[in-house]
Amino acid sequence: DTAVSQTPKYLVTQMGNDKSIKCEQNLGHDTMYWYKQDSKKFLKIMFSYNNKELIINETVPNRFSPKSPDKAHLNLHINSLELGDSAVYFCASSQSNRFTEAFFGQGTRLTVV
Amino acid sequence: AQTVTQSQPEMSVQEAETVTLSCTYDTSESNYYLFWYKQPPSRQMILVIRQEAYKQQNATENRFSVNFQKAAKSFSLKISDSQLGDTAMYFCAFMKQNFGNEKLTFGTGTRLTIIP
Numbered sequence: 129d130t131a132v133s134q135t136p137k138y139l140v141t142q143m144g145n146d147k148s149i150k151c152e153q154n155l156g157h158d159t160m161y162w163y164k165q166d167s168k169k170f171l172k173i174m175f176s177y178n179n180k181e182l183i184i185n186e187t188v189p190n191r192f193s194p195k196s197p198d199k200a201h202l203n204l205h206i207n208s209l210e211l212g213d214s215a216v217y218f219c220a221s222s223q224s225n226r227f228t229e230a231f232f233g234q235g236t237r238l239t240v241v
Numbered sequence: 242a243q244t245v246t247q248s249q250p251e252m253s254v255q256e257a258e259t260v261t262l263s264c265t266y267d268t269s270e271s272n273y274y275l276f277w278y279k280q281p282p283s284r285q286m287i288l289v290i291r292q293e294a295y296k297q298q299n300a301t302e303n304r305f306s307v308n309f310q311k312a313a314k315s316f317s318l319k320i321s322d323s324q325l326g327d328t329a330m331y332f333c334a335f336m337k338q339n340f341g342n343e344k345l346t347f348g349t350g351t352r353l354t355i356i357p
Contacts, residue, residue: 159343169349176342234284
């Protein structure tokens with residue numbers, strides 16, 4: 129009964145490939161996020177969606193395209209992968225206007241070789 | 242833009258001791274929220290404690306408590322009676338009260354090791 133689940137947990141791929149990471153939450157939240165954690169463990173927001181609408185896009189390259197088919201799902205597609213995209217990507221969810229905690233998935237470790 | 246600073250990249254303490262992790266932040270907002278998240282080796286991000294800026298009373302959760310100094314923009318985490326399971330990265334995070342546009346701004350983290 130995982131609250132926020134991401135797949136896959138690990139992803140190894142070659143430069144230039146296109147890959148997707150999927151996220152689902154069963155908490156009934158209306159807001160979902162993608163965060164990136166780099167090799168130095170620094171966490172930074174990439175995107176947020178509220179009720180399927182893109183709210184935050186933090187100067188992320190166009191190669192990254194989030195998609196939210198419904199409130200419970202937020203996927204991240206990455207085109208033309210580069211070495212610098214190697215990181216851990218976290219999906220999270222929260223309920224808007226309550227300012228309570230964001231619940232995080234277990235992260236997807238992406239390694240580009 | 243908000244910034245969050247954690248000045249201690251690494252700390253270690255003996256089991257059962259008390260340890261304090263420091264966090265300072267910079268903001269011009271008056272309404273905001275502060276969090277401490279724990280990331281054990283499993284990679285899972287786990288909320289430790291949350292503080293509303295409008296509350297003067299410091300938040301506590303069992304062995305975890307904060308010292309929130311709004312004027313100084315300081316938000317330290319105290320862990321009492323530390324346990325081996327407390328070994329983790331600890332992140333301080335800031336969220337401004339921005340309806341429908343919430344996001345967490347994280348510090349760089351403190352790696353805490355509890356020594357048996």
